[in-house]
Amino acid sequence: MNESRPNAMAILRERGYRVTPQRLKIYNALWNAGSHPTVIEVHQRAIKEDPTISKATVYKTLQLFTEIGLAVEMGFRDESTRYDPEVDGHINLICTQCGSVEDYDGIDLSSIKNGVEKGMKFKIFAHRFEVHGLCSKCQAK
Amino acid sequence: MNESRPNAMAILRERGYRVTPQRLKIYNALWNAGSHPTVIEVHQRAIKEDPTISKATVYKTLQLFTEIGLAVEMGFRDESTRYDPEVDGHINLICTQCGSVEDYDGIDLSSIKNGVEKGMKFKIFAHRFEVHGLCSKCQAK
DNA sequence: TTATATGCAAATCTTTTGCAAGGAT
DNA sequence: ATCCTTGCAAAAGATTTGCATATAA
Numbered sequence: 001m002n003e004s005r006p007n008a009m010a011i012l013r014e015r016g017y018r019v020t021p022q023r024l025k026i027y028n029a030l031w032n033a034g035s036h037p038t039v040i041e042v043h044q045r046a047i048k049e050d051p052t053i054s055k056a057t058v059y060k061t062l063q064l065f066t067e068i069g070l071a072v073e074m075g076f077r078d079e080s081t082r083y084d085p086e087v088d089g090h091i092n093l094i095c096t097q098c099g100s101v102e103d104y105d106g107i108d109l110s111s112i113k114n115g116v117e118k119g120m121k122f123k124i125f126a127h128r129f130e131v132h133g134l135c136s137k138c139q140a141k
Numbered sequence: 142m143n144e145s146r147p148n149a150m151a152i153l154r155e156r157g158y159r160v161t162p163q164r165l166k167i168y169n170a171l172w173n174a175g176s177h178p179t180v181i182e183v184h185q186r187a188i189k190e191d192p193t194i195s196k197a198t199v200y201k202t203l204q205l206f207t208e209i210g211l212a213v214e215m216g217f218r219d220e221s222t223r224y225d226p227e228v229d230g231h232i233n234l235i236c237t238q239c240g241s242v243e244d245y246d247g248i249d250l251s252s253i254k255n256g257v258e259k260g261m262k263f264k265i266f267a268h269r270f271e272v273h274g275l276c277s278k279c280q281a282k
Numbered sequence: 283t284t285a286t287a288t289g290c291a292a293a294t295c296t297t298t299t300g301c302a303a304g305g306a307t
Numbered sequence: 308a309t310c311c312t313t314g315c316a317a318a319a320g321a322t323t324t325g326c327a328t329a330t331a332a
């Protein structure tokens with residue numbers, strides 16, 4: 001079930017971005033930071049390897065990583081927090097290109113929630129299921 | 142498949158919170174705002190009904206709604222943005238009490254992703270599946 | 283060489299907090 | 308009457324930006 005570590009250097013090259021020591025160190029920091037580090041945590045970890053790495057660079061780099069699939073962002077960086085009154089749930093399809101959000105409710109989420117509640121002894125109050133990618137319109141472009 | 146609107150007044154009472162005009166108007170604003178409004182959008186909508194409602198109240202109220210299950214928060218309010226290098230995915234179990242994050246990979250997410258890609262013509266690059274609630278430790282308390 | 287990336291510092295937003303006044307129960 | 312909520316303004320944090328310098332290709 002473990003995921004193998006992507007080759008950040010190769011992926012950067014592929015997409016036409018430069019490979020810099022900062023980017024590699026920030027990727028190390030992200031990968032080693034355990035689960036779901038904040039920007040600040042990534043920065044603190046990165047400056048242990050190179051104390052000159054700035055917070056601004058970490059911000060910029062993590063955004064880049066998100067664009068090229070080296071990281072998933074938890075939350076919307078560019079705006080204030082969003083809230084959803086539809087608490088019973090569906091899957092949100094978020095287009096990373098145009099920002100549109102579609103709903104998908106063609107799947108029975110209750111069995112999934114059941115599995116989690118029983119398997120993990122976790123009491124669920126709410127959930128959020130999102131996929132990030134390209135909507136049909138943006139694929140056509 | 143449409144969700145019926147919860148009775149915000151009743152839920153507030155049940156949980157021992159006061160029913161105030163602001164709370165009801167903010168709930169209206171949230172419910173009517175269309176998909177996934179930002180805090181700012183909710184505020185702007187709310188002040189059309191009552192121009193004296195402050196942003197601080199909207200912030201506080203949306204946090205309350207999240208706690209009592211009237212809203213789902215998209216993102217982590219209290220900290221800087223989080224990033225996850227595990228782009229292949231699992232379900233994150235986020236405890237709203239102690240903030241712990243557990244992983245659950247006892248479910249086959251690929252069939253879900255397949256359904257989305259085929260059903261919605263959406264090209265998935267990444268996903269994020271979270272449930273919010275009480276971890277086993279916090280339930281015991 | 284040349285365009286891209288970095289670091290710094292300032293600017294801009296977002297979110298939280300303290301406190302006095304108002305209002306629900 | 309009491310205690311929870313509100314609004315305001317200030318404070319604290321998070322994120323972005325402009326620009327000069329450094330550097331990968």
